[in-house]
Amino acid sequence: MTVQTLDAAGGSRTNRPESGPAPAPGAAGRRLGWRRRLLRTGSVLAALGLWQLLTGLQVRLWLDFSQLPTTLQVADSLRQQVGTALYWEDLGDSLRRILLGFLLAAVLGTATGVLVARSRTAEDLLGPVLELLRPIPAIALVPVAILLFPGTEQGIVFITATAAYFPVVVSTRHAVRALSPVWEEAVLTLGGGRLRVLAQVVLPGALPGILGGLSVGMGVAWICVISAEMLSGQYGIGYRTWQDYTVVDYPGVLVGMVSIGLLGRITAGAVELVGRRLTRWLPPRTERSTAWTP
Numbered sequence: 001m002t003v004q005t006l007d008a009a010g011g012s013r014t015n016r017p018e019s020g021p022a023p024a025p026g027a028a029g030r031r032l033g034w035r036r037r038l039l040r041t042g043s044v045l046a047a048l049g050l051w052q053l054l055t056g057l058q059v060r061l062w063l064d065f066s067q068l069p070t071t072l073q074v075a076d077s078l079r080q081q082v083g084t085a086l087y088w089e090d091l092g093d094s095l096r097r098i099l100l101g102f103l104l105a106a107v108l109g110t111a112t113g114v115l116v117a118r119s120r121t122a123e124d125l126l127g128p129v130l131e132l133l134r135p136i137p138a139i140a141l142v143p144v145a146i147l148l149f150p151g152t153e154q155g156i157v158f159i160t161a162t163a164a165y166f167p168v169v170v171s172t173r174h175a176v177r178a179l180s181p182v183w184e185e186a187v188l189t190l191g192g193g194r195l196r197v198l199a200q201v202v203l204p205g206a207l208p209g210i211l212g213g214l215s216v217g218m219g220v221a222w223i224c225v226i227s228a229e230m231l232s233g234q235y236g237i238g239y240r241t242w243q244d245y246t247v248v249d250y251p252g253v254l255v256g257m258v259s260i261g262l263l264g265r266i267t268a269g270a271v272e273l274v275g276r277r278l279t280r281w282l283p284p285r286t287e288r289s290t291a292w293t294p
Contacts, residue, residue, distance in 0.1 A: 049071075052070055052071040052072065055069065055070040067250070069250050073251045074254040081255055086240075089235070090235060091259065091263065093236045094229065094238065094260075097157055097160055097236065098218075098221055098225055098263075099267075101158075101159075101221055102164050104157070104165075105162075105164035105168055105217055105221070106164070106214055106217070109164070109213070109217070110168060110172050112126065112165075112169050112172075113169045113170070113171070113172025113173040114202065114206075117173045117174075117177050130166070133166075138159050138160075138163035139223075139228065141159055142232055145228075155228070155232065156228045156229060159225070159228045160221045160225045161221075162224075163220045163224035164214075164218065164220055164221040168214060168217050171210060171212050174209060175206035175207075175208070175210055175213075176206045178206075178209070183201045183205065187200060208275075208282065211275035214275070215271050218267055218268050218271050222263070222264045222267070225238065229242075237256055238256075238260075240256055241257065244256060
């Protein structure tokens, strides 16, 4: 149906389509959210189904799936381990190491990144040392940790913190240097001091970049804590996974891998959630163009 309107210039009538009722606010977003959840769930189920098919049929092509446990075998092993106290103790030990090491890396890495980005003297003193140490894999520091620390626990936390430290430093340094000097000059012009500039300009402005480094650091920390537990640990999910491998308990090995993946996803999601809460002042993220979507 069309309605007639008067043209402002000459009073002529033009036809335009009558607009229907406006869609409910947020309805499209909710539909898109449900679609994305279904797609993500379907992708996980499809991957598990493919794993069950390849291992159940013992497919041997370029890869040999005949020696790997099936999805059902892993699920049964997971059910058995979840009912034991040892499983939850190992998860708690690994999670405690991750949280302690990550918190140390977050505080020290952010402070170092801001200091290097804001002070030429600090950059000249610390920059060369950081650039020499940054390419060294954190897991290569296991012998150093054994020599430095009297106990295994402190050494694993040290390795975990070192792994997450450098991504935080680099992201913080780049985020601080990318800030516009106009903001700082405005605060100084209004009578603010260096501390106010740091608290009201530098840290809030660099926060999105810092959070990106924290997210990367969490993933790297999980890789290194598991590796450290396998090499020198006495308990933890990494140590238990390696023990299952030595006794040829392959379903137990896959249970350890699944547990590591779930814990990593939960902790990374927690970092992202905290980041969204801290950056609520940012403009809301809009959906990307759907030109490439079916």
